[in-house]
Amino acid sequence: MKASIELDKKKYTIDLAKPLDISIPLRGNAQNVNAWYLGHPKIEPHRDGDFVGRVAEGGSTNFNDIWFNPHAHGTHTECVGHITEEFHSVNQNLDRYFFRAELVTVVPELREDDWVVSRHVLDHAMQSAAIEALIIRTAPNGRDKLSKHYSHTNPPYVLPEAVELLLEKGVRHLLVDLPSIDKEKDGGALSAHKTFWDFNGQLRKNATITEFVYVPDGIEDGFYFLNLQVAAFENDASPSRPVLYKIEP
Numbered sequence: 001m002k003a004s005i006e007l008d009k010k011k012y013t014i015d016l017a018k019p020l021d022i023s024i025p026l027r028g029n030a031q032n033v034n035a036w037y038l039g040h041p042k043i044e045p046h047r048d049g050d051f052v053g054r055v056a057e058g059g060s061t062n063f064n065d066i067w068f069n070p071h072a073h074g075t076h077t078e079c080v081g082h083i084t085e086e087f088h089s090v091n092q093n094l095d096r097y098f099f100r101a102e103l104v105t106v107v108p109e110l111r112e113d114d115w116v117v118s119r120h121v122l123d124h125a126m127q128s129a130a131i132e133a134l135i136i137r138t139a140p141n142g143r144d145k146l147s148k149h150y151s152h153t154n155p156p157y158v159l160p161e162a163v164e165l166l167l168e169k170g171v172r173h174l175l176v177d178l179p180s181i182d183k184e185k186d187g188g189a190l191s192a193h194k195t196f197w198d199f200n201g202q203l204r205k206n207a208t209i210t211e212f213v214y215v216p217d218g219i220e221d222g223f224y225f226l227n228l229q230v231a232a233f234e235n236d237a238s239p240s241r242p243v244l245y246k247i248e249p
């Protein structure tokens with residue numbers, strides 16, 4: 001199912017029959033990925049008096065209640081509303097769902113006690129001079145990223161100087177396989193987020209950050225089209241399902 005895309009006077013071909021899903025499935029148990037000191041998500045039959053939303057227990061339908069937090073429990077896309085006093089909804093601010101994207105793999109550097117993605121590392125990894133969306137895969141890239149419990153582990157993060165480089169390259173949608181682009185315990189500074197959204201200047205309302213993606217090793221670095229959509233929650237962040245399509249030669 002080939003599709004031809006014309007963008008900025010260039011033509012690209014992708015195969016819609018070959019989607020590469022880079023989201024992490026959300027499960028209602030302790031094997032689910034986790035961060036920010038919450039318990040695991042729950043997916044349980046709704047119960048109300050004699051009613052049970054579970055066919056195996058005599059109910060007419062399976063009818064689960066789901067409890068989760070978009071920032072803590074899986075792949076989610078957030079807008080500037082994550083850090084502003086006023087409300088901004090990612091469901092309103094993400095107004096297109098297809099982007100040309102580059103996927104890069106980086107090995108974070110050790111700076112004092114932290115593993116960080118620096119400007120130098122990112123500059124070395126990126127081929128594009130200008131790109132709308134960037135997916136950062138960090139090494140090592142074990143499948144433990146699908147179920148890891150990150151609280152109190154001080155995961156790798158992205159330095160503001162690296163985010164500056166992304167702004168220079170026109171990146172509006174940044175995707176990472178980490179719980180956050182900022183340090184876990186930074187006293188609320190969120191400096192990479194603030195740089196990305198130009199928090200102290202002209203708010204970049206239509207720019208998004210997607211955290212907790214997982215890019216399997218079989219997907220090689222290079223150029224893709226990215227289909228990025230969120231569940232239609234009116235919230236600063238929402239579960240999302242980024243899908244890549246390889247650009248064919």
Ligand SMILES: N[C@@H](CC(=O)c1ccccc1NC=O)C(=O)O
Pocket residue numbers: 036071179180181182183184185186187188189190211
């Ligand atoms: N580092 C922040 C906390 C933080 O970044 C955060 C907290 C809850 C949910 C998400 C967070 N950051 C996400 O990108 C702090 O130490 O206050």
